Amino acid sequence: MATETHTTPQPPPPGPPPVRKDLSAPPAKAPSVRPRSTAYLLTGGLLAALFLITLVSAGYGAYDIPLGEVVSSAQHRLGLGGARLDRVGESVLWNVRLPRVVLALLVGASLGCAGALMQGVFGNPLAEPGIIGISAGAAVGAVASIALGLSFFGNWTITVCAFAAGLVTVTLVYTLSRSGGRTEVVTLILTGIAVNAFAGALIGLFIFFADNAQITQITFWQLGSLSQATWPKVLAVLPCTVLGLLIAPCYARKLDLLALGERPARHLGVDVERLRIVLILIVALLTAAAVAVAGVISFVGLLVPHLLRMVNGPGHRFLVPGSALGGALVLAVADLAARTVAEPAELPLGVLTALFGSPFFFWLLRRTRRRQGGWA
Template identity: 80%
Template sequence: MTLPCDPPRGGAAARDTGTAPPPSPRAPGGAAGPGRPRRALWLAAALVTVLLVLALVSAGVGAYRIPTADVLASVQHRLGLGGAPLDRVGESVLWNVRLPRVVLAVLVGASLGCAGALMQGVFGNPLAEPGVIGISAGSAVGAVAAIGLGLGFLGNWTVTACAFVAGLFTVGAVYLLSRNGGRTEVVTLILTGIAVNAFAGALIGLFVFFADSGQVNQITFWQLGSLAQATWPKVLAVLPCALAGLIAAPLYARRLDLLALGERPARHLGIDVERLRLALILVVALLTAAAVAVAGVITFVGLLVPHLLRMANGPGHRFLVPGSALAGAVVLAGGDLAARTVAAPAELPLGVLTALIGSPFFFWLLRRTRRRQGGWA
């Protein structure tokens, strides 16, 4: 009989005997059968295909309609692969309005989806998401403070920069406040994040109370989340942080699989749990703060996407982490397209749309988890 605190077979015991038993098909991250890698490839191919289709449709749909063939021809022309340019208005709409928005949706969605997968791996809970440790709320405080105080030291970039810095600062504060004896515990991190979220909400309310009507409108619009102000400079602003986080995240996939066994077994297998947790929180902070800084508060992407992929292909992080980035890009590209077209010529706030869809799913997820576990007690 193996107790929960014992190292899994194949670890220290295997090294003592010089042999290692075959991996259990139920081990976290292990292949449950020969069809698992093939299913992952099919899922990845399907997600890439859907993302490309959504990008083409989004680039052409709007008040100024551009046929898909013309979009492809213009892109080919810009890449020097033949094709033909559009007329002056069409080129301006496509390259200055539509494509920056599509690219920003892909980057923000990928960042939020990947951050959600990392958070759920760190906390060992499929209901975790980046906002748990106060990143979104902290970024919101920075943006609201910049708007409410009328700051403009960086011109149009002031709100974005303040949101990014405040998000990183909040994560650092949560981590430091939850340390005890040189270690952090998951429960302490969550409780500290809840307290920081509540404090951030109070600060936001205070800034709104003292703001004038114009500032209140701007604060409200930012908090609802939107990609309406997408530009190439904003894409370039989020690109370094997104690429750094998306490249670093898959490198931790194997250690996340071991962490899923529990902290004690992971330590027995040579994982520095504290260092791993700190590194992953920094990656999550980088991804989420950059996304929130340019797009506002967009909820539920980091919660829904990893859990759906986990249901489709299992808990292995080697596919879950990059797959969540890809699926997050698909979700946000599709959500932004729906936000622009459902109530045309008006535009729904993207954060409102994701919350409207995500909230019922979250409720269903809670009910499903409770039913499968036979209750919470």
């Protein structure tokens, strides 16, 4: 027979009375680390700076054109009034300056966006497009076409060979880094380092067998330059850049989830392997097209995304398009400096970006090491 047990009520523990929550009130929102207005301000600032540097670059040089006349000529071309320049000024502006400025914007946007994607895929702010051998592979294609005297595509031969070699390189690196149906990030990076070394050896071999004229062309191209910019080259890189820049922001949310780690991202519905394949192909498209028309230009894909991440945080909804704008701005400024600092001579663009990028990279390494308490 069950017996009833009586318990003596215990007094409440000493202390302040519990606060009753109003269940009808809406839950409080978590404070945002970076307000959205910061991203809007940064975007507006980058766009304004791009517009200004475009005008300055178009007008300033060995043949100076006042900014007012640049705007007037552009209005005339668009049918919005304005007036034509003299014959020489019109030719310099539209056949020499503007193709170079537009190509700098496209190449810089490609490298900046590719850098943001690389850092998101690898989860490492020290990553950049050249790390998996795309730049080196494209360089091998261009150097080979010069050294072997290939001309089956006419003036497009170097561009086509560089682009094809870059795509072949990234496909090879990605295939070698797969194991058990998955891509190992560490193996991918190490394979890229090996491919970079092998590509450097091939470039050295081609230079050894080239004649003096070819060596001069190879060396100048290898250092990076926009001095040979033309409207056909702009049209060559434009489809690749526009396609890559339109597709890349669509993966911003998945990159944010991937930043939580591979396992949490899979639990949240992200196909990590497919995401990596797509993004690496986009990086290959952007980088190979940029290298094909401008040569090897380093550190843009490393500096720009990291600086924006320091200012606005790691969210990729702003970081991916913002890196494209920032890369375009940095390369436009660098190209303006390259052709005006040592006038009438012209500094190689790749040398200039490496000259300023290397100390920043060293500072970034020291900063990362200090925050992590040493390398694992």
